[in-house]
Amino acid sequence: MKELKRYLDERIGEYSFYFEDIDSSYTYSLNERAIMPAASCIKLPIAIALLKEVENNNISLQEKVLIKCKDKVYGSGILHEFDDKDYSIKELLIAMLIQSDSTATNKIIDILGMEKINIYFKEMGLKETFLKRKLRDFTAREKGLENLSSSFDLAQCLKILHYGSFLNREYSNFIINILDKFQRRDKLPFYMPERVWSKIANISGSLNGIENDAALLNLDKGNFVFVVLSKSLPNNVYGIVTLSKLGKMMWDIIDRNWK
Numbered sequence: 001m002k003e004l005k006r007y008l009d010e011r012i013g014e015y016s017f018y019f020e021d022i023d024s025s026y027t028y029s030l031n032e033r034a035i036m037p038a039a040s041c042i043k044l045p046i047a048i049a050l051l052k053e054v055e056n057n058n059i060s061l062q063e064k065v066l067i068k069c070k071d072k073v074y075g076s077g078i079l080h081e082f083d084d085k086d087y088s089i090k091e092l093l094i095a096m097l098i099q100s101d102s103t104a105t106n107k108i109i110d111i112l113g114m115e116k117i118n119i120y121f122k123e124m125g126l127k128e129t130f131l132k133r134k135l136r137d138f139t140a141r142e143k144g145l146e147n148l149s150s151s152f153d154l155a156q157c158l159k160i161l162h163y164g165s166f167l168n169r170e171y172s173n174f175i176i177n178i179l180d181k182f183q184r185r186d187k188l189p190f191y192m193p194e195r196v197w198s199k200i201a202n203i204s205g206s207l208n209g210i211e212n213d214a215a216l217l218n219l220d221k222g223n224f225v226f227v228v229l230s231k232s233l234p235n236n237v238y239g240i241v242t243l244s245k246l247g248k249m250m251w252d253i254i255d256r257n258w259k
Contacts, residue, residue: 039205049120187246211239
């Protein structure tokens with residue numbers, strides 16, 4: 001495991017990671033409580049908060065909401081490409097998690113309210129995770145408002161889903177099954193065999209100089225969480241290369257040493 005830290009010592013930027021073998025509770029980490037920009041990884045706890053509202057019968061996944069021109073933001077996803085259209089909350093959730101759709105995310109934030117989402121974060125036991133602005137809100141970002149988390153907190157989100165401890169088993173599995181289909185595999189899973197990609201539930205995020213990825217691995221050798229956050233990178237390609245190499249190193253360790 002020490003080779004991961006040695007590798008990051010040689011890389012430019014600031015890094016935080018958290019690894020856990022869920023079955024044995026073995027952990028290995030670096031700066032795991034450091035508060036870092038969450039980028040699109042904030043969508044993971046938002047999804048959990050949304051389904052808690054559904055579980056509490058405050059909203060329905062089948063409820064329809066209208067996405068208007070004023071709701072659309074560009075970047076990840078495809079909802080901004082369509083004319084005004086009604087979507088179910090379930091469709092918004094799927095677009096948010098599979099395509100990292102920012103328009104869908106912002107509509108979900110509108111539906112729940114930022115204050116309620118942050119209350120749910122506290123109820124999940126997240127200590128370094130805060131939603132402070134909508135996605136692609138560059139005006140708010142210029143004012144210093146940033147969505148924040150830590151590798152430890154994002155790992156706890158994945159463990160919450162694995163155990164079904166905050167949401168019921170049905171809704172926990174619902175999110176995991178969506179994340180299994182996440183469309184970006186260019187970071188932690190990149191060098192892992194494609195035969196196991198269907199067993200990796202991950203979500204990633206990018207901003208200028210920031211690359212993040214959080215993964216739950218349900219493998220034959222066990223169940224693992226691995227989260228890496230980064231900032232102050234020389235460029236984003238450099239960060240993607242760093243995270244993909246870390247994913248390979250972690251995979252090789254699991255493949256060689258875990259029984």
